[in-house]
Amino acid sequence: MGKELVLQCSGLVRARSLLWLMARREVAARHAGSIIGVGWVYAQPLLTMAAYYLVFDVVFGMRLGEGAPTRAVGAFLIVGMLPWMAFCDAVSRGMGSLVEAGDLLRKNPLPPALFPARAVLASALIFAPLLVLLAVAYAPMNGLRPSLLALPLLVAGQVVLALALAWLLSIIAAAVRDTLQVVGFLLSIGVFTAPILFPLSLFPEAMRPLLWLNPMTPLVQGYQAVLLEGRWPDPVTWLGLGAWLVLTWVVLQSAVSRSREQLVDWL
Numbered sequence: 150m151g152k153e154l155v156l157q158c159s160g161l162v163r164a165r166s167l168l169w170l171m172a173r174r175e176v177a178a179r180h181a182g183s184i185i186g187v188g189w190v191y192a193q194p195l196l197t198m199a200a201y202y203l204v205f206d207v208v209f210g211m212r213l214g215e216g217a218p219t220r221a222v223g224a225f226l227i228v229g230m231l232p233w234m235a236f237c238d239a240v241s242r243g244m245g246s247l248v249e250a251g252d253l254l255r256k257n258p259l260p261p262a263l264f265p266a267r268a269v270l271a272s273a274l275i276f277a278p279l280l281v282l283l284a285v286a287y288a289p290m291n292g293l294r295p296s297l298l299a300l301p302l303l304v305a306g307q308v309v310l311a312l313a314l315a316w317l318l319s320i321i322a323a324a325v326r327d328t329l330q331v332v333g334f335l336l337s338i339g340v341f342t343a344p345i346l347f348p349l350s351l352f353p354e355a356m357r358p359l360l361w362l363n364p365m366t367p368l369v370q371g372y373q374a375v376l377l378e379g380r381w382p383d384p385v386t387w388l389g390l391g392a393w394l395v396l397t398w399v400v401l402q403s404a405v406s407r408s409r410e411q412l413v414d415w416l
Contacts (some may be wrong), residue, residue, distance in 0.1 A: 153409055284375075
């Protein structure tokens with residue numbers, strides 16, 4: 150890891166109390182002024198998941214074909230969609246965090262990494278309890294197996310990957326504002342380029358390698374293996390996640406070093 154990136158990460162550790170406070174305030178501010186308040190932060194994903202279950206499993210009784218981790222469509226969708234929602238929320242909010250904090254950064258010598266990290270931590274505070282609830286709800290399908298120990302590793306890997314991507318994209322967005330629109334569009338169609346709506350076995354065989362260009366593909370595969378099949382994720386899942394982590398942090402290292410002098414001017 151490059152010297153500049155190490156210094157930035159060290160600054161985050163030193164400012165961890167401030168980071169925690171900022172993340173909590175961001176969660177509270179998302180629905181400030183509403184009657185339910187912060188409850189909406191958790192209610193919206195829960196209501197979305199409940200709608201998937203009621204529509205696909207209860208009302209229509211839709212079923213997947215052979216080779217799927219589970220036959221129930223709603224149960225399959227929920228396992229991939231909730232982590233995808235968490236990923237999109239963290240990356241999209243973190244991507245625009247430096248642009249939004251431009252005035253503050255010009256007036257105060259705060260670590261720039263503090264702002265994408267705040268956005269990602271705020272998303273983690275929202276979605277991590279929901280993922281725990283998801284694990285509790287799906288545990289009866291396969292019982293308490295050792296494979297559940299993989300779940301914290303997958304969540305941690307997703308948070309670290311989202312932080313690296315959000316940080317990297319926030320730097321690029323500071324230099325080129327079009328990044329916000331381009332990446333926003335890619336996130337909106339990304340759900341179709343990962344095994345979230347359909348199991349990997351239903352994609353044409355020639356297209357399956359292309360799905361690994363989506364950073365959430367290995368994570369979704371891991372969640373499906375643990376929650377739907379009760380088994381430890383395959384080695385290719387960990388290799389795919391590791392490859393994305395290494396690649397993103399290497400590119401981030403270069404972006405942090407190159408933007409050190411110009412970042413505040415871009416904002």
